[in-house]
Structure formats: C-alpha cells, structure tokens
Amino acid sequence: MITKKDVEHVALLARLELSEAEKEKFTEQLNAILEYADALKKLDTTNVQPTAHPLPINNVFREDVARPGIANEDALANAPEQEDGFFKVPKIV
Amino acid sequence: MTLHKLTAHEAHELLIKKEVSSVELIQAVLDRIDAVEGRVKAFVSITRDEALAKAKEVDARIKAGEAIGPLAGVPMVLKDNMCTKGIKTTCSSKILHNFVPPYNATVVEKLAAAGAVVVGKANLDEFAMGSSTENSGFFATRNPWNTEAVPGGSSGGSAASVAAGEAIYSLGSDTGGSIRQPASFCGVVGLKPTYGYVSRYGLIAFASSLDQIGPFTKDVRDSAQVMNVIAGHDPKDSTSAPVEVPDFTKFLTGDIKGLKIGIPKEYFVDGMEPGVEAAVKGAIAKLQELGAVVEECSLPHTEYALPVYYLIAPAEASSNLARYDGVRYGYRHEEAEDIISMYKKTRSEGFGAEVKRRIMLGTYALSSGYYDAYYLKALKVRTLIKDDFDKAFEKFDVLLSPTAPSTAFRFGEKADNPIQMYLSDIFTMSVNLAGIPGISIPCGFSNGMPVGLQLMGKAFDEGTLFRVAHAFEQSSDYHQARANL
Numbered sequence: 142m143i144t145k146k147d148v149e150h151v152a153l154l155a156r157l158e159l160s161e162a163e164k165e166k167f168t169e170q171l172n173a174i175l176e177y178a179d180a181l182k183k184l185d186t187t188n189v190q191p192t193a194h195p196l197p198i199n200n201v202f203r204e205d206v207a208r209p210g211i212a213n214e215d216a217l218a219n220a221p222e223q224e225d226g227f228f229k230v231p232k233i234v
Numbered sequence: 235m236t237l238h239k240l241t242a243h244e245a246h247e248l249l250i251k252k253e254v255s256s257v258e259l260i261q262a263v264l265d266r267i268d269a270v271e272g273r274v275k276a277f278v279s280i281t282r283d284e285a286l287a288k289a290k291e292v293d294a295r296i297k298a299g300e301a302i303g304p305l306a307g308v309p310m311v312l313k314d315n316m317c318t319k320g321i322k323t324t325c326s327s328k329i330l331h332n333f334v335p336p337y338n339a340t341v342v343e344k345l346a347a348a349g350a351v352v353v354g355k356a357n358l359d360e361f362a363m364g365s366s367t368e369n370s371g372f373f374a375t376r377n378p379w380n381t382e383a384v385p386g387g388s389s390g391g392s393a394a395s396v397a398a399g400e401a402i403y404s405l406g407s408d409t410g411g412s413i414r415q416p417a418s419f420c421g422v423v424g425l426k427p428t429y430g431y432v433s434r435y436g437l438i439a440f441a442s443s444l445d446q447i448g449p450f451t452k453d454v455r456d457s458a459q460v461m462n463v464i465a466g467h468d469p470k471d472s473t474s475a476p477v478e479v480p481d482f483t484k485f486l487t488g489d490i491k492g493l494k495i496g497i498p499k500e501y502f503v504d505g506m507e508p509g510v511e512a513a514v515k516g517a518i519a520k521l522q523e524l525g526a527v528v529e530e531c532s533l534p535h536t537e538y539a540l541p542v543y544y545l546i547a548p549a550e551a552s553s554n555l556a557r558y559d560g561v562r563y564g565y566r567h568e569e570a571e572d573i574i575s576m577y578k579k580t581r582s583e584g585f586g587a588e589v590k591r592r593i594m595l596g597t598y599a600l601s602s603g604y605y606d607a608y609y610l611k612a613l614k615v616r617t618l619i620k621d622d623f624d625k626a627f628e629k630f631d632v633l634l635s636p637t638a639p640s641t642a643f644r645f646g647e648k649a650d651n652p653i654q655m656y657l658s659d660i661f662t663m664s665v666n667l668a669g670i671p672g673i674s675i676p677c678g679f680s681n682g683m684p685v686g687l688q689l690m691g692k693a694f695d696e697g698t699l700f701r702v703a704h705a706f707e708q709s710s711d712y713h714q715a716r717a718n719l
Binding site for chain 2: 143148155157171179
C-alpha cells in the first residue's frame with residue numbers, strides 16, 4: 142500500500158513538485174495500478190532469467206577513433222540560457 | 235482526379251508515367267489538409283515550403299530521365315517524436331514545445347535519400363504515452379470516421395492523417411500498441427516491426443527496450459515498400475540488429491495455402507465488442523477459404539502482460555525522461571533560485587498528468603526496496619511471455635487476434651481511468667515485450683467504425699506477415715473504404 146508520504150518521497154527522487162491534489166490522486170491511482178501488478182506474485186519465477194531486452198545483442202563496440210561531433214553552437218542552439226559557449230544554470234551551491 | 239486518395243504505389247505509377255508531377259501530388263495533399271485539418275487536427279506542424287521545394291527536386295530528376303524509387307515525390311507525415319533537423323520536434327509536450335533538433339533521425343535520413351516528401355509532423359499522446367491522443371500537451375486529434383471518437387494512440391495523428399487523406403502514408407512508433415491500435419481505430423494498415431529492425435536513432439525515447447518505428451499505409455503493398463526503405467542495421471543504434479533486409483514486396487504472392495495460423499484463445503475475452511469479434515471471426519473464415527490451416531492455441535501468460543508492461547515501460551520512461559531538466563533544451567521555469575527547485579518546477583510545469591504518473595510509477599518500481607518485487611519480477615515474467623510465443627511459433631507461422639477489444643471510443647470515455655485506458659492495448663503489448671512483429675489490417679466494421687485484425691509473426695519474419703495480410707486484403711475491399719469527411 143502506497144501512502145501519501147511514499148508519493149512525496151518518490152516525487153523528490155523524480156524531481157517533480159506535486160500539488161496537494163496531485164498527491165492525493167497519484168496515491169490512489171498508483172495503488173490501483175500496483176494492485177494489478179500484485180498478480181505477478183502468484184507466479185513462481187525462481188529459475189527464470191530476466192529479459193531486459195528482446196534481442197541477444199551485447200556489447201556493441203567500435204574502434205576508438207575520434208569522429209566529428211556536434212558543433213558547440215548547434216549544441217547550444219536550444220539552450221534556455223547560455224554564456225561564453227556554456228549552458229548556464231541557477232546557483233548550485 | 236482525387237490525388238490525395240492514392241496509395242504510394244499508385245502515386246509512383248502516375249509519377250513515372252509523367253501523368254502527374256510531385257508538386258501536383260504535394261499540392262493536392264496540402265489542399266486536402268486545408269480542407270479537413272480543422273476537423274481532424276492531426277498535425278503539430280505543417281512543412282509546406284520544405285515539401286514543395288523537395289517535390290521540385292524530385293520533378294527535376296524525373297524530367298532529367300532519372301529512375302526514381304517507389305517513395306520518391308510522394309507526400310508523407312512523421313510522428314512528432316522523430317527528430318527532424320531544423321524542424322521543430324515536440325513530442326506533443328510543453329517541455330519540448332520549442333525544440334529544434336540539430337540532427338535527423340536515421341529514418342528521416344533514409345526517407346530523404348529515397349526522395350520522400352515530408353508534409354508535416356503528426357500529433358501524439360505526450361511522449362507517446364497514451365491510447366487516444368487525449369494526453370497530447372497541445373490538443374486531441376479526431377477520428378476521420380467519426381470526429382466524436384478518438385483516433386487511438388499514441389500515434390493518433392499519424393493514423394488519422396492517412397485515414398483523412400492528409401498524407402499518402404506516415405510513420406509512427408509503437409511501444410505497447412501505439413501503431414497497431416490507432417491503425418485499427420482509423421481503418422488503415424499499421425506495422426510494428428521486429429525490435430531492432432528499424433533504427434531508433436533520433437526517435438525520442440519512451441521505453442528503449444520496447445520502442446519501434448513503423449509505417450501507417452493504405453494497403454499492405456505500401457507497408458512492404460516503406461519497410462524496404464526504413465529497415466536495416468544502423469551503427470548509430472546499438473540495439474539495431476545486424477541482419478539483411480529482404481525485398482518485402484516479394485512476399486506479396488497471394489498464396490497462403492497450407493500456412494499455419496494459430497488463434498490464441500486468451501485473446502478472445504469477455505466484454506469484447508460483439509462487432510469486433512464477428513469481424514475477426516469472418517476474417518478467420520476467409521483465411522481458411524484461402525487455404526490456411528487454422529487452429530486454436532494458447533499463450534498462457536497473456537493475463538500478465540498488462541502488469542509487466544506497466545512496470546517495465548514506466549521504469550524505462552522514468553530513466554529516459556530524467557534528461558528533461560531545463561538545462562540543454564526545451565522549457566525552463568525561469569524564476570527558480572537554486573538548481574533543484576529549477577528542475578522540479580520545470581518538470582512539473584512541462585510534463586502533463588499521464589507522463590508524471592508514469593514517471594512516478596517507474597521511479598517507485600526502480601526505487602530501493604521495491605526493485606526486486608516489481609521491476610525484476612516483471613523482467614522475469616517478460617521471459618515467460620516471450621517463451622509462450624517461442625513455443626507457439628514452433629507450430630504456427632503466424633498468430634491472429636483482434637488488434638483491440640473495441641472500435642474507437644468516445645472522447646472522455648476513459649480519460650479519467652488509467653487502467654481502463656491501458657486495457658485498450660491489452661492485445662498489442664505482449665508483442666512489444668517479446669520483441670516480435672505485429673501488423674494491424676482492416677477486417678470490417680462494427681457500428682460503422684473500422685475493426686482491425688492483428689497478425690503476429692516470428693522475429694524478422696515480417697515477410698510472412700505481409701504475405702498473409704496481403705492475401706486477406708486482396709480477397710476483401712475493406713482497405714478501399716475511405717472515411718467520409
């Protein structure tokens with residue numbers, strides 16, 4: 142059972158700021174969805190390997206050779222704020 | 235001539251016979267957009283000038299006697315979650331409302347090289363999360379067959395644009411049914427290819443182990459032709475499969491004698507719309523008449539697909555969507571004094587309710603103390619679901635089911651109940667979990683609305699799906715029905 146306090150904790154982890162109404166609603170809806178998920182507990186999966194990915198592809202490597210990347214000005218073109226070729230953000234510490 | 239009604243292969247015939255020019259084709263589709271878009275609302279952006287410029291290039295090549303490929307000069311639409319260099323790409327989200335990508339998605343590059351003409355970017359449920367386009371951060375798209383009904387989702391704009399004649403074909407993306415369900419609702423052909431067949435480079439990520447790009451077309455031949463262009467290995471996508479791509483049109487033989495079709499009994503559920511069941515049973519009878527061998531089969535873990543999907547997809551989404559922080563692109567809340575509150579306010583204002591709900595659910599399922607019970611458990615049951623398909627394909631060439639349990643529902647009908655909305659993808663999400671291909675083709679009508687038939691195939695065996703879909707299509711005329719707008 143998820144409580145409103147759990148919702149507040151998860152929201153902090155996800156960097157979301159929820160209104161009181163959203164907290165109430167998400168508490169109720171997440172409980173309803175997780176109740177569905179509890180059906181999985183019926184299944185014995187002791188010797189089952191997890192599938193994170195449908196294809197048997199692992200470790201795709203290429204030669205470590207430098208290649209042209211995105212130009213500084215193109216990388217900054219969508220930035221909400223920039224200065225001297227850098228992304229600018231509010232105070233961190 | 236009503237050029238907007240053509241299929242791509244019909245348009246190509248007219249282009250190479252010089253009976254119409256590409257500019258005329260594009261103009262016809264743009265005129266159609268002007269006439270019906272106010273009622274359909276399929277587009278986030280219309281790229282009129284770029285389209286006409288590209289059409290002129292193709293016309294010049296034809297005039298110079300150059301051979302052109304089957305998609306050259308033909309107008310098409312991209313779902314607005316595929317990056318287009320210099321053209322706004324929004325994911326129908328406020329958080330990306332002003333994002334102009336500095337590069338093209340691989341599918342966009344491949345289409346451009348094939349001479350395809352992009353006339354616009356189509357609306358979707360925000361970040362492809364939804365089944366009706368009601369979750370779009372901008373507006374909902376309407377179903378061309380009945381504008382009171384949803385077009386399905388999340389690729390609702392891509393499906394509706396083709397059904398309305400606002401595009402000859404389009405691309406969408408499918409994470410749990412987002413191509414097949416809207417194709418079913420809008421009466422067009424929609425293919426979700428095998429995971430890894432079409433590059434995801436430049437497709438804005440929702441759930442990376444499930445997402446796949448595929449075409450919406452008016453018939454099966456067009457679907458095969460679009461796949462000929464977009465499929466294939468891409469070094470820029472590390473999950474792209476290093477496999478050869480056959481000429482998919484070679485599979486359109488019309489012959490399905492002796493082919494084995496399995497009908498998973500779990501896909502005929504209580505509460506299914508009677509007209510949907512009747513149309514699908516009619517299609518089964520037709521396929522038997524054409525010589526296919528049809529037998530019931532079982533995919534015993536089907537009932538677990540919904541909970542597995544709604545743990546894995548949100549978990550991957552919560553990780554993928556962490557990048558929207560107001561620093562490098564997109565919306566930023568301007569008044570925050572420190573960085574954490576800037577992140578929180580940006581994300582809370584930029585994301586809509588369904589996206590937040592899934593980020594919350596995914597973050598919870600991945601969080602310390604719940605990872606094993608939810609996320610890891612879901613990955614294990616995903617294996618069981620995949621094993622069910624492997625076992626069924628030892629005996630059958632394809633599996634057949636309805637694409638969705640109902641035809642297009644009304645606006646608002648499911649908007650307040652996430653689980654009811656999620657259930658509209660109940661027949662499609664297992665295919666994404668198993669990584670196999672699925673196609674939805676029109677197979678009749680229920681209360682005047684189109685019904686979709688889903689065929690599911692072995693990994694990288696789209697050819698057999700096309701073969702069966704084409705044989706059925708050629709024996710019916712459902713694919714020729716057009717919405718009356």
